[in-house]
Amino acid sequence: MTTKEYNKCVELLSDGIFRFALKNLRDEFEAENVVQNTFEKLWVRKEKVEMTTAKAFIFKIAYNNCIDIIRKAKRSTTMDEVVENRYSHSEQYSDTLEIINGAVERLPEKQKTVILLRDYEGYDYKSIGEITGMTEAQVKINIFRARKFLKAYLKDMQLVI
Amino acid sequence: MKDQKDMDWELFEMLEGDLSPEEESELLEKINEDADLAADWDFMQMTQLDAPDVVYQGKDKLIKKDTTLIAFSAMQWRRTAAIAAILALCYPAWQLFMPKTDTVEGLAGSANELVLPTEDESDVNVNKSESVPEIQVAVQEAPNQSTNQVKASQKSVELPVKEEKTTIPNVAEQLVSIEPMRQQIDLNPETKAVASLHRANVMYNMDMLIPQDEAPSYNGIRSTINSGLSLVAAPFRNAKIKVQPADKQSIQIIYSSEQYNATAMVSLKPLK
Numbered sequence: 001m002t003t004k005e006y007n008k009c010v011e012l013l014s015d016g017i018f019r020f021a022l023k024n025l026r027d028e029f030e031a032e033n034v035v036q037n038t039f040e041k042l043w044v045r046k047e048k049v050e051m052t053t054a055k056a057f058i059f060k061i062a063y064n065n066c067i068d069i070i071r072k073a074k075r076s077t078t079m080d081e082v083v084e085n086r087y088s089h090s091e092q093y094s095d096t097l098e099i100i101n102g103a104v105e106r107l108p109e110k111q112k113t114v115i116l117l118r119d120y121e122g123y124d125y126k127s128i129g130e131i132t133g134m135t136e137a138q139v140k141i142n143i144f145r146a147r148k149f150l151k152a153y154l155k156d157m158q159l160v161i
Numbered sequence: 162m163k164d165q166k167d168m169d170w171e172l173f174e175m176l177e178g179d180l181s182p183e184e185e186s187e188l189l190e191k192i193n194e195d196a197d198l199a200a201d202w203d204f205m206q207m208t209q210l211d212a213p214d215v216v217y218q219g220k221d222k223l224i225k226k227d228t229t230l231i232a233f234s235a236m237q238w239r240r241t242a243a244i245a246a247i248l249a250l251c252y253p254a255w256q257l258f259m260p261k262t263d264t265v266e267g268l269a270g271s272a273n274e275l276v277l278p279t280e281d282e283s284d285v286n287v288n289k290s291e292s293v294p295e296i297q298v299a300v301q302e303a304p305n306q307s308t309n310q311v312k313a314s315q316k317s318v319e320l321p322v323k324e325e326k327t328t329i330p331n332v333a334e335q336l337v338s339i340e341p342m343r344q345q346i347d348l349n350p351e352t353k354a355v356a357s358l359h360r361a362n363v364m365y366n367m368d369m370l371i372p373q374d375e376a377p378s379y380n381g382i383r384s385t386i387n388s389g390l391s392l393v394a395a396p397f398r399n400a401k402i403k404v405q406p407a408d409k410q411s412i413q414i415i416y417s418s419e420q421y422n423a424t425a426m427v428s429l430k431p432l433k
Binding site: 003006007010011014015017018019022032035036039043096097100104115116119120121140143144146147148150151154155 | 169170173176177200201204205207208209210211212213215216217219220222223224225226
C-alpha cells in the first residue's frame, strides 16, 4: 500500500471505524483512540497490506482494540444480564430509533459487533468472520440471535408504550 | 406447523436475502394470511440498523505526507552529471579568487540564535597542538568611521575580572568552558555599550570534539563553541552578531546595531 492509498483509507474508512468503535465502547474519547491506534498500525504495516484487503484489516484491528478496551474496563455484558434488563425500561423513549439504539446497547458484545458490521458496514458473513475470528455459521447465528433479541425488545417496548 | 423459533429463522433468512425466490414467495403468502406473522415480519424488518452519520474530526492528523521519488531519465542523469562536473571544476577557481567569508549571522541573546552550522566549515583548520595560544581580545570601532577619527577617540580601559563561571547549556557543558578574562579594551567613548562587553577565553576539549582519526579542523566545534558565546554576546541583546573564523585559533565576532559596531576576537584554547 502506498502513502496515497493509506491516505485514501483514512478518508474513506475513518468515519466508519469511529462509528463502529463509538457504538461498541460508548465513549467518544476511547473511540478516537481506537481510530488513531488502528491507523497507526496500518501505517506501520502498510507495506504488507494490499488496498483490496485494507478495509477488513482495519476493522479487524479496530475490533481487537475495542475488545481489549472492553475487557480492560470489564464492560462486557452477559446474556443473563441482557435478559434481566429486558423489562427494566427506566428510559423514556421518543421514537423507534431510540428504542433500537437502547436495545443494541443491551446486546452481548459479540452480537453487537456482528450486527454493526453487517448493517453499518455492509459486510458479508465471510468478511465478518475474518474480522472477528468466527466461522461463517457462527457469524450467521450471532446475527440471528441479535435480530431475534432486537425484535423481541421492540415488541415488548410497543406493549409498554 | 412450524413453531415460533422456526418462523423467526425463516423471517431472518428472508431479511438477510438468504431464501430462494420460491421460498420467499411462499413465506410472503403466509405473512399475508397471518396477522401475527405479519407483525413479526414488521418487527424483524425494524431490526435492520441504519448507520448514523458520524464524522471523525481528526482525519487531518492521520493523513501522511506523500514522499515521491523523482526518477531521472538517462538524459537527465547525463545533464546532471555534466553540471556537477562543471561546478566541481569551477570551485577551486572560485576559492582562489573569492575572499573567505565563512560567516553566520544572527541576533544575540540566545545560544541557538548565534550560529547555525554552515555547509562549508571545514576550510578553516584548527591547529591541534599542545601549545596554548594567547588570548586575543580587541574591540574595534565601526568600519564606517574614518581611521583618523578612530585613533583620536580610542583609549585603554581596565575592566574588573568577573569571577563567576559560566554555565553552558546541554552537552556543550562537558566540552567547552568559558572563562571570563581581565579585559584590556580599546574602545570608542561614543559607543558605551562596548564597555560592558564580556571577554572570554573559549576553551574546548579538542579530543572530544574532533575524532582522533580526523585532521584537526574547525568543522564540528563551531556550534558548540557558539553555544558558549551567548555569554559574550549577552550585553548586546538585539544586536546583530556575525561570527566568523578569523584565523586558525580564533573567532571574530562582529556586533552591530544602530548604537554600536564592534569587533571582538575570541581565541580558541584546548580544555584541559
